[in-house]
Amino acid sequence: MKITDKIKNKVKSSIEAPKKLEVNLNSDSENFLKEYLNLELLNELTQDKDLLKFLKEQSLELFKIQSKSVLLLGKVFNEVYEKLGKQGSLNGIYEKWLSINNISSRTALRYRKRYELFKIVDETKKERVALLAQKYIDFISSEDDKEKYIEVINKSESIKEIIEYVEEQKKVEVIHKNEEIEMCNDIFNYSPKYIKFEKDINNKIENLSAKDKKNLQKYLEKIDQILGK
16 A cells, blocks of 8 residues: 555544544633633624523534644644654655645644644643643743643643743743843953953063962963863
8 A cells, every 4th residue: 555545544534533532621621711712702792692602602612623623633744744754754755745735834733733732641631732822832842841841731720720830931931041141241241351361461470470370370271171162
């Protein structure tokens, strides 16, 4: 069987068996989703309470279907990527396959990130991954220590708890980056001092004692070692 036929069969089987991947909402997730979707806007459409209830229920159902579709597509993209990861990397078969199916590589990557996180969290927390905004999925996926985020998701009491934690980590990351920039600026600010230091050595070295000259040489060698790293 050709590799393209195998991929087509894999896609077909994934679409034909959607029951293997479900997005079930608990009360917390449903309340969060109602707030996220701003379903109160539907109140402006009608005063009929029964009709309003129906529209809200269908809006939730629509989002569940969309979330499930994203995960199913992520599953397909992930399986094809893993299958072609090594043998197709040189020829770019994966990217060509996406192009043939009119899927951008960035879209496929976003779906894959969500599915990869979805499949490794606890069963009772999977719906939270399905509901997280893409910016949070992207941030978690970009982190070296993903395990701490998985642990937070698995222990979380609500989706808001996950969001608050990720937002706090994003702030910490910005602070660290700013500190690194400040440190680099501090180093560059020493340049005028180095110029003055060189002049002082030229002017005063002959007046130093033998002991001070040895100490100076030792410290200059240490500076060379640090700058040479």
